[in-house]
Amino acid sequence: MQNLYIAESTLPGVKFALSEATDSDVGRNGVSTYKLNQNEHFSLAVHKAGASVSAELVLQKALDREKQPVITMTLTAVDGGSPPKSGTSQLVVNILDNNDNIPIFSETLYKTKVIENAPQGTVLIAVNATDADAGLNSEIVYSLRSKDQDHVLDMFEIESQTGVITVKGNVDYEERRVFEIRVEASDKGQPPMSAHCKVLVEVVDLNDNPPEITVTSLHNTVKEDVKEGTVVALVSVLDRDGGRYGDVSIQIKNKVPLKLEANYRNYYSLLVDEALDREKVSNYNITIVATDKGAPPLSSTSIVSILVSDVNDNPPVFPEPIINVYVNENSPTGAVIKTITATDADIDMNSQVRYSFLQYNTDSLQVSAMVNINSETGDIVSLQSFNHEEMKTFQFKVQATDSGVPPLSSNVTVNVFILDENDNSPAILAPYSEHGSVNSESIPYSAEAGYFVAKIRAVDADSGYNALLSYHLSEPKGNNLFRVGTSTGEIRTKRRMSDNDLKTHPLVVLVSDNGEPSLSATVSIDVVVVESTADIQTQFRHVPIKEESFSDLNLYLLIAIVSVSVIFLLSLISLIAVKYHRTDSSFSRYSAPMITTHPDGSWSYSKSTQQYDVCFSSDTLNSDMVVFPALFPQVDAELISINGGDTFTRTQTLPNKEKPKVPNADWRYSASLRAGGVMQSSVHMEESSVMQGAQGVLVQNWPTVSSAADGEGGEVSPPMGAGVDSNSWHFRYGPGGPGAPPQHLKPGEVPPEAFIIPGSPAIISIRQNQGGEDDKSDFITFGKKEEAKKKKKKKKEKKDKKDKGKDDGDE
Template identity: 45%
Template sequence: MALLRRETLVTGQLLRLVLLHTAWEVGSGQVRYSLPEESKHGTFVGRLAQDLGLEVSELVSRMFRMVSKGRGDYFEVNLQSGVLFVKSPVDREEVCGQSPLCAIDLEVIVDKPLRIFHVQVEIQDINDNAPVFPVNELNLFISESTLPGSRFPGEGAFDADIGTNSLLTYKLSSNEFFTLDVQKKNDKSKSAELVLRKALDREEIPLHNLLLTATDRGKPELTGTVQLVITVLDVNDNAPVFGQSVYEVSVTENTTVGELVVKLNATDLDEGINKDIAYYFNILSDPEVKDMFSIDSHTGEIRIKGELDFEGTKLYEIQVQATDEGHAPMVGHCKILVEVLDVNDNVPELAVTSLYLPVLEDAPLGTVVALISVSDRDSGDNGKVTCSIPPDMPFQLVSTFKNYHSVVLAEAVDRERVSEYKILVTARDEGAPSLSASSSILVPIADVNDNAPAFPQPVYTVFVKENNRPGAHLLSVSASDPDVRENAFVSYSVVERSVGEQQPVSSYISVHSESGHIYGLQPFDYEELQVLQFQVSARDAGFPFLCGNVTVQLFVLDENDNAPAVSPPGSGRGSPGPELVPLSAGAGHVVGKVRAVDADSGYNAWLRYEVQEAGAAGPFRVGVYSGEISTTRALEEADGPSQRLVILVKDHGEPALSATATVSLSLVESPQAVKWDSRQRVGSERPLVDMNVSLMIAICSLSGLFVLVIVVYVGLRCHPGPEVMCGPGKATVVCSSEVGSWSYSQRQSQNLCVREVTAKNDLMVFSPNVPHSSGNVGIEKPQQELTLKSSAVVSQMTESLFGNICML
């Protein structure tokens, strides 16, 4: 309505101006022109000279000139044509402003005669000015709590043009919150008010940009715009909001203290202090949560505060609230689920729940030894546990059911070989890196009586001198039993058998049942018993009991307890008498022989003959080992009719025993005596010659056999032969020379042959040469025993040969 009133007013004013101008022209005779503003230079205005009644040709001569009245030099006259034209464009708004009538007055002066003319050039308005708002951008601040229908006045646009060119219409850009209400203040002024038609929400649209357009009614229409920037002022009507209502976070249990778990970011659609947020644990949160985690109230960072332990707590539920700092603070909530991930930080645990010990060494395979339970507080692969035991043991690990394993017997065990086993059970998890734990199980093996007592050697050999003291300790045998306790308690006894003329072994010796000491019950007599062989039995106390036997060979050593016994000369021919020696006997003539025997053997039976008083022997001598009495030179009458010789016979024992024989020799010259003596000599020398030949053959044979004995002996040293059974035997027959001896025995247990080469052969009888024992206690003689065994082989080959020779 205001715009309409303004248009009516302008139209009336223009009409009055036109009427007034017409009347002025008629009354004053002025020239009036009309020109649109902004006409260009040279634009034709009018034929000024002609309209003033002036001759064009006189313009110069009459000094034609035109003066503008203070409005600027906009026009110019062409003196040759008398035309008024535009010298410079005229801006009506600049020249006249908002005046409805705008004219430029010109005075034209000519001389001859002087005349002054008034010329008026009306500047007509064109729509060359668009509406203009006071500002290009108008900022409005409206609270989001403003109610719909509220009005907000605004300034209208200004148009420098006049008339219809200055009549404006307003238009607001399309929006759903505001509308435009144009108010006409008066005929010339209008105002546009903004009206809020919908409640604002700053959090939805914090800023509204609207365009207000003013359009004039000129031809063409021109417009002006102003940018309305409407800022919605915040009120604390929004609570902080987290990005998620529930946060799910995973951390490993070995996460260090101070490590960031999660950074919360709550947003508040408000602004200013209304959007400033502080973070806190909910007041109802579990105290354990506050002990394990901390929260930064400004940044919302939740960090590790305590030591996490998957085995203690696997999941934490943290309630967090975000509070803004506006008036009447608003609060937002969220939940953080912190899952604690397991790491392999727990070693497996081993527990022996049952032990079935000890294990009998004859226990059947599959016998359960121990029951083991394993566990691991970790989870997943970290909690999967495998068990193992060393492979070099007679046991096996068997999985019975979950987390339980049995140690069972997989191979036969022998307590005597291994009395106990230390089983190292190792449990290892499958984590990375894996952890392991070990536990030792000591498994003792219980004994059963599966071993008989055993002696360290198959045969014991002992040498005992004859005439030993009754009850003397001879030797000790000892058997060992690898079992234990009563299974290893050994008692000894002699295995009864007959010796000699049905005499039991127990009559000769006794064995102590606990110590194994062997004692002699009676003195031994070498001349009656040379070897006593018996067995000793060792028996344990197990059930059932087991036994072991050993052979004992007891060799009786000869003592020099028998003196030589001398046979009287001539005892072989009947009654004793003197030996007749012819005076014609030359040197070396055998006149007789002393015969003696010794019941002992060896050196104790080796006899030596000598004249007791060497100075009284005269022309006679006696063979040292043969006992033959022979002449040392030819006999003489000066030697007397008879000689008496005392022959001393003694053995080689320690101490030596001896006997004497008295030999009477009669020197005769009777041919009958000589003949008898010759017969005697022939009869005595021939056997001696034969005997010497036989001895030479025997010695040669014995030399070869001796080499054989050495070979056999070496072989037996490398390969022990079978045992030789011994028993009582016959007396030993010995052949000897002055420097050595050889022997032959019919006993199978002892055979000894020693040979020495001599120039002269004698004959004697003695027992085997066996080394003396240093005491009553038996001493083992493996080498002597082997020599005796070898001699037994040789004796069987030479029995027939040497027996006959030695009996001569």
């Protein structure tokens, strides 16, 4: 076996010498030739030189170690003997490797993901490359290409032996969402060979960025009278995260008169939503909060400050609409009697107030001559000294005007009350007020205790306590004969006279007011004691008033009280009289009717001065009648029901103000025979005219009109075969008795006396009494009693026959 080592890079045509074969024979029987089994890479070249024969291995095709690293062949040596003999030798060709193959990656493009903010050393992916060569030519070294990917080298690194790529820096989705890493694999051959691949790294977003709010103010200061809808600022919101992490909602957190209105996507307008009032709120801090939809959500807050500028929209305001000022009389001129102050809710110039008199005119006195006002401070200064006795009060108005544009103003009424001071002494009234005269009074010696001597009258021009006067006697010691009323000023005796008393008593009366200090006045009276009342001389200069006279005012009051009392009593008596009068008339009008029965079956019905007698057959069970009085159309008509001939029922009262409508002269009466022999009938009224009672209840209908009556209209006969027996009855009315001629009844008229009695025939006799006398002028008859008895007998027979026939039919 021969081993050959041939490099795979050997070119075709190269020959390789082989070992020669030996043969013990010589000559022709020695080795004569060589043979090589057939293969695609090598051939055999045989060379003869004399008796020696050699062979060479010739390379026909380039070798490839990666395809066939070892080639085994058989070399055969043949001698020239006959038969020829041969020997073989195995050739093993070992192909030596050359670095002729580059590394190959398992994939040309690798894809992977990494979460942003992944910590350093996080493994992304491991790349793999292989080299078909052997030995050092197949050993791979990995690296990242440095050209044009500096940012990648800062973020990632690869392990040279294993090809594992790890995170090196801070991966931020918001900075770079995708990374493309180019990896190089090189073998260790000489010269080395290398290959490249790409790794695509996608960064996975996390909700790690809160929304960013940007506010662009258009107006930092807004006037308080700004219109609603005015845009104050522009607001934009940005979230650097992606997907739903970047979806942001925005709102105003606190309650302010502004709102956000969306413009486009994350752009909004901050505008005025309600009327602003600087006097209530002068500065708004608007808190805007933006929140994304991450889990958990992130939010951010921005505060926008808006200043509200003032507008002159508030007039000056006084603390109260009316101000009362109290000034002491005789106060010094130039004193400040009151300081008027008005406040304005505005600021700056809009709140600067000036004061002035709006109008002043009280009792033709100019207020400007009495008081003045400081336009800046509002101090009201008196220009004169006031006298309560001349003027107790006066009024004026003060106007406060601000300095705004346009200016606003308001008014206040000032009432000045001049307070009284005790600056006037009491004044004695006549007759004791004359200067230079001697006041004297005379009293009899027989005067009893309490005898009225005189009365001192005084007045004080002051008011209140300053005008409250009191009277006192300034008398010498030991004189206790007289006393004076402290409040009345009446001088009276304290006791009876005695012989030791003087005949003349000089009295000094002191009149003092209640002021502080008190002022007083005095009056002197000489009281002379005389023997009798006849000696009392009336003083020539006056007639003293002894007692209080009855004043005219008291007289007027007494007359007024007496007049009112008399009027009240007369009214009360009139009301009682009217009430009793109405009660009596009501009872007389609605007096209870009287029903009187008779042995023959008839009965009498009387009401007030009218009386009705009715006779009917004994077998009448149910009957109705309507009564219309002849002479008194206003009296109510009565609907009367008779049950069984024994009981009477007053069904209803027709209204006395409504006259029943009567059809024309053609009447028709229809009746039907009720089962059991009892007659019933129904009466109808044309045009559905109905008569109603006092309470508006339907009572009875009138007969239906037909042409059954004759032209005179005085009689009406029921048609034959209408359920009434052959004894026909007729209806008459007139002023006389049964033989009187019939009266003509015009359409719309009512007979003077009418009864309508549905049911079995009955004989009705009506008498109308006026003042206790029978009036035969109104008499109506419906047949005679004899005829009624015959009809009753026939009716009974007919009833018995019908009952008998009915019983036979039932059997």
